[in-house]
Each structure stands twice: as C-alpha cells, then as structure tokens.
Amino acid sequence: MKTKPLGATGESVSELSLGAMYFGSRIDRETSFALLDRYYEAGGRFLDTANIYATWVEGYDEPESEPLVGEWLDERGLREEMTIATKLGFSYGDVPRSLDPDLIEQEIARSRERLGIETIDLLYVHVDDPDTPQVDVMETLAGAVDAGHVRHLGASNVPAWRIARANRIAAERGWPRFEAVQTRFSYMIPDRDADFDGQLPAGDELIDYCDQEELTVLPYSPTLQGSYGRDDRPIPDGYVRSENRLKMELVENLAERKGVDGNALVQAWMLDREQPTIPVVGVSTIDQLEANLQASEITFTDAERDRLNAIESLGFDEWDLRGE
Ligand SMILES: NC(=O)c1ccc[n+]([C@@H]2O[C@H](COP(=O)([O-])OP(=O)(O)OC[C@H]3O[C@@H](n4cnc5c(N)ncnc54)[C@H](OP(=O)(O)O)[C@@H]3O)[C@@H](O)[C@H]2O)c1
Structure with missing residues (x-):
C-alpha cells in the first residue's frame, strides 16, 4: 500500500x-482479527481507534476497541510495524466531555x-473544549x-480557527503542533445546518x-455508511440536496463504467x-474491506477528475486573496 505524509x-x-x-463490540473478535490481518496483508499499517469506542453500543459499557487492537498487536507481534492513532x-462512563489537563493525562x-x-503514535483531541484554555491543552x-x-x-471535530490558534500557541512556545485533522468528510457535502451530534463536517476554511x-x-465516515454503493443505504439525512443527487449519479455512472464499487471510487477520489x-476506512466484513482496498488501484482520467x-x-x- 502506498503512503502519504503525516503533516510536516x-x-x-x-x-x-x-x-x-x-x-x-458490534464486530466480534474473530471478524475484527480477520479484518486486521487482511488489512495488514494488503500492506496497511495505520490503525484508528479512540478511548470511547464503542461504549455507546448496547451491552458494551467499557471500551473494547483499544484492548482488541492491543491484543492483536501483541498476538501478531506487530507493535513496531503499525502506526496507532x-x-x-x-465523554464515556464517568469521564466527562472535556480537555481538562488532568483528564488528558x-x-x-x-x-x-x-x-x-x-507510546501512542498519533493522539487526537476528539472534540474541542471551549472551557479549558487552549494554552493549557x-x-x-x-x-x-x-x-x-x-x-x-491531531485534532478532530475542532473548528479550523481553533486549530490554527492552538498551533500558533504551540509554535510560539516551541511545543509540538497538530499535524493531522480527522474530520467528517465525504464526496457529498452536507447541509450547512445539519446536526451530526458533535461530529464536525469539513468546510472550506478547514480544508x-x-x-x-x-x-x-483524514476523512472519517468516508462512505457515509456505504451509501455510494448500496440500495439499502439512500443518501443520508443532512445530505439530501440537489448537488448531492448529481454527485451520487456521477459516482454511480463512473463506478459502473469502471466496474468498481462506488464506495471505493469515492475513497479513490480522496x-x-x-x-x-x-480515508479512515470503516468496514464490518472482509468483502467490504476487499472492495475498499481497491481504492488504492482506481485511477482517474483528467476528464473524470474534472x-x-x-x-x-x-x-x-x-x-489568491490578493486578487492579482
Ligand atoms: N473522529 C471522529 O469523530 C470519528 C467519527 C466516526 C468515525 N471515525 C473513524 O472512522 C472510521 C470509519 O467510520 P464509519 O464506520 O462511520 O465509516 P463509513 O464509511 O461511513 O461507514 C462504514 C460502514 O459503511 C458500510 N460500507 C463501507 N464500505 C462498504 C462497501 N464497500 N460496501 C458495502 N458497504 C460498505 C458498512 O456498513 P455495515 O457495517 O452496516 O454493513 C461499514 O461498516 C471509524 O472506524 C472510526 O475509526 C471517527
């Protein structure tokens, strides 16, 4: 698998x-291990998890994703090869939503x-905290x-101006800055006023x-739950706009012509x-993973890209804000 630079x-x-x-949690241990093995076999070395995953799923009050990733790394002896984010x-359990310094530690x-x-290779703040001074964070x-x-x-779900401000604070003091931004980003663009419950969609300023x-x-939910290739997943709430209908038609059309999955095509476009x-790839089966791994192989002509x-x-x- 090819690589991309991680910030600067x-x-x-x-x-x-x-x-x-x-x-x-929703994906059992055996399937999770199979997905990790196949991703690794395909050359993938970059895993994404979070402290809260997935404590909102009924019956799973405790974090299950981090321990499972840890177990897989250990059993396969792959710690040194993988980048872990x-x-x-x-908030989860008794931990409040906050970037209070004690809580961060x-x-x-x-x-x-x-x-x-x-060592955590890449640590994101998962959300902004307007009540804790950014200098303290x-x-x-x-x-x-x-x-x-x-x-x-890295920063996730933080407005562009706040990331810029945090990075200026860091630069002035010789501290490390945010090098990566994980954001809700797909090919379709949501309504301005769509509510994603704390998830912040990418906007012009951030990009x-x-x-x-x-x-x-790093676009998360890149396929919007597989909606670029499944009849059972229509354009999701918050994305039902005429531009997106055109986008969807184009993806379907190109995917058919190229003989590829529309979800893979969208990730190839990224x-x-x-x-x-x-893209931060989300899958629950090996077939979906195989389809999405194809994103690395799909190419576009200039006309298709345009x-x-x-x-x-x-x-x-x-x-060119100077208007030259
Ligand atoms: N930073 C954040 O706030 C944040 C938020 C959300 C996610 N994330 C990260 O991003 C990752 C991906 O997010 P996501 O799961 O929401 O991504 P997604 O791409 O929107 O959805 C993944 C789901 O879409 C369906 N799907 C994907 N590819 C498919 C294909 N080729 N064919 C058919 N169905 C397909 C599957 O649904 P079914 O399983 O239902 O079949 C799959 O589980 C997460 O694992 C997490 O690491 C981060």
Whole structure:
C-alpha cells in the first residue's frame, strides 16, 4: 500500500487507515482479527481507534476497541510495524466531555494501558473544549510528547480557527503542533445546518487551512455508511440536496463504467486529491474491506477528475486573496 505524509513530521503513513470503531463490540473478535490481518496483508499499517469506542453500543459499557487492537498487536507481534492513532475528549462512563489537563493525562495513561503500548503514535483531541484554555491543552499535550507517551498530535471535530490558534500557541512556545485533522468528510457535502451530534463536517476554511499549513486530512465516515454503493443505504439525512443527487449519479455512472464499487471510487477520489488525504476506512466484513482496498488501484482520467470536482468541492479554488 502506498503512503502519504503525516503533516510536516517528515514521516509517512499508509494511505488508507483502518477504523477500529466497532472492533470488539458490534464486530466480534474473530471478524475484527480477520479484518486486521487482511488489512495488514494488503500492506496497511495505520490503525484508528479512540478511548470511547464503542461504549455507546448496547451491552458494551467499557471500551473494547483499544484492548482488541492491543491484543492483536501483541498476538501478531506487530507493535513496531503499525502506526496507532487514538483519541480522547468525548465523554464515556464517568469521564466527562472535556480537555481538562488532568483528564488528558488520565486518558492517555488509560489508552496506553488498554493498547498495551508505551507510546501512542498519533493522539487526537476528539472534540474541542471551549472551557479549558487552549494554552493549557497544548502544554499538557506537549508534556505527553516530552514524556514519550505520545509521538504526534491531531485534532478532530475542532473548528479550523481553533486549530490554527492552538498551533500558533504551540509554535510560539516551541511545543509540538497538530499535524493531522480527522474530520467528517465525504464526496457529498452536507447541509450547512445539519446536526451530526458533535461530529464536525469539513468546510472550506478547514480544508484550506490544512492545505496551506501542511496538515494531513483524514476523512472519517468516508462512505457515509456505504451509501455510494448500496440500495439499502439512500443518501443520508443532512445530505439530501440537489448537488448531492448529481454527485451520487456521477459516482454511480463512473463506478459502473469502471466496474468498481462506488464506495471505493469515492475513497479513490480522496486519495487522488492533491492535498494529502487519508480515508479512515470503516468496514464490518472482509468483502467490504476487499472492495475498499481497491481504492488504492482506481485511477482517474483528467476528464473524470474534472467532472468529479465540477459539482461542488471544498477549499478555495484559487488561493489568491490578493486578487492579482
Ligand atoms: N473522529 C471522529 O469523530 C470519528 C467519527 C466516526 C468515525 N471515525 C473513524 O472512522 C472510521 C470509519 O467510520 P464509519 O464506520 O462511520 O465509516 P463509513 O464509511 O461511513 O461507514 C462504514 C460502514 O459503511 C458500510 N460500507 C463501507 N464500505 C462498504 C462497501 N464497500 N460496501 C458495502 N458497504 C460498505 C458498512 O456498513 P455495515 O457495517 O452496516 O454493513 C461499514 O461498516 C471509524 O472506524 C472510526 O475509526 C471517527
């Protein structure tokens, strides 16, 4: 599998990250291990989890994803080969939604323990916290990097201007910055006022900021629950707009002509973007994983790319605010 740069760290990671959100809960241990094995066999080295996964699933009050990933790493002896991303900041159990410094330290310790690893390769703040000064958040994260508990930082569901502000605070003090942004991002673009319950969709400012400042974009829920290739998954709530109907028709049309899955095609479009973009792949079966791994193989002609980008794209077309 090819790689993409991770921000300005000088490091590269697999161009498709495997999301482990339901591993150990909705997706049983055996299937989760099979998915991890197949992803690894395909060359994938970049796993995505979070401290809360998936405590909202009935019957699973405790985090199951991190321990399962940890178990797999241990059983397969692959710790050194894999890049492990996890997240903190959302509420679960008795942990409140917060980026309070004590909570950050507590949750980093718990995640390292559950994953059975010394260092988290990429730690995201999973959500913004307007009540904790950003300088305190960045200082605490810098402390974790300094202590060797975390290697790189990322932000998820944080508005562009807040990431920019946090990174300026970090730069002024010589602390590590957010190098990656995980955001709700697909080919279809949601309504401005759609409510995704704390999940923040990518907007023009975020995409442009990441582009200008060399932060990697990691689209989560890239297929919108498989809606680009399944009759049982219509265009989801929050996305029902005429532009998206056109987008869907185009994806269906191109997928049919190329003989590929529409969900894979959308992830291929992400990989094809000029700005480093790494879809966080969500699957529950081996067949879905096989289909989505095809994203790495799908290529576009200039005409196809132009058609895909012609309907409505994020970011600013011409970054020339001087109007020259
Ligand atoms: N940072 C955040 O706030 C955040 C939020 C959400 C997710 N994430 C991360 O992103 C990862 C992916 O998110 P997601 O699960 O919401 O992604 P998604 O791409 O929107 O949905 C994945 C689901 O779509 C269906 N699907 C995907 N590919 C398919 C294919 N080729 N053919 C048929 N069906 C297909 C499957 O549904 P069925 O299983 O129902 O068949 C699959 O489980 C998560 O594991 C997690 O790591 C992060």
